[in-house]
Amino acid sequence: MIRLTIDGTVAEVVLDAPDRLNALGPDDLAELDGAYAEAERAGVRALLLRGEGRAFCAGRDISGVDPRTDDVMGYLGELVGPLLRRMSAFPAPTFAVAHGACLGVGLGLLIASDVVYVAETAKIGSPFANLGATLDSGGHALFYERLGAHKTLDLIYTGRLMSGAEAVQSGLFSRVFPADEVLGEARDAAHRASEGATQAFRASKQLVRALRDERLGLWDSLDSENRAQAALCDTDDYREGFAAFQQKRRPAFTGRG
16 A cells, blocks of 8 residues: 655655545554655655545545444544654654645645645545534644634635645745646655755754744744754755855755765
8 A cells, every 4th residue: 555665865755545535544644754764864955745546635534444343533643643643753754745625634735744745636625514524633733723714714625636736836835837747856856855964954844833833922932043044054055054154155055064
């Protein structure tokens, strides 16, 4: 179900169950967690997540779930939540490609990625009213923060799915591309990031996470930036970046501290 390939300093993680629109069961979540752990151990400097077939991920695989005995907290609280936290904390830039259905846990995987490139054909929203269920995997927070209360509840109540273009125009994700171009664009971006100053990217990732999760104000954020910049002064890439600028050449970053 989950495939991991490592090409130099870039990892590509693939959801590979197109017959079920890459819906995720408990074993799939464990495999996905393991793929991120392996990529981290390999020391990659960028990671790309994508899905095979017509969809990125249609959410939880409920084909064999009995609602009378369903362990919702076991699935969402003990499996999905820790996985999303691991993905968000990955120590290098992460990219995801959204195409087709991106729902439920699939939406959560996108939320936990640093940069999301979206196909025009993507479908993003909350169709769970038809199941008597509610949006999960961080969807409420994403929609409320980017869309506001009224549009969030409109999407939930109606079950309407946004196109990729609308999702990007609404500020949910990064950039939108034609379906036949989005993977190539994301791969190019991941490879460029893998050649950059990884420690500086990691510092920015931590700063953005603090702004989101701790709601830092301007001056607290400024102080955090100053401390991050001071720490970067001791890295090889900081010194290389300054030397390359002064010598009017392209920097050759290693990503090492």
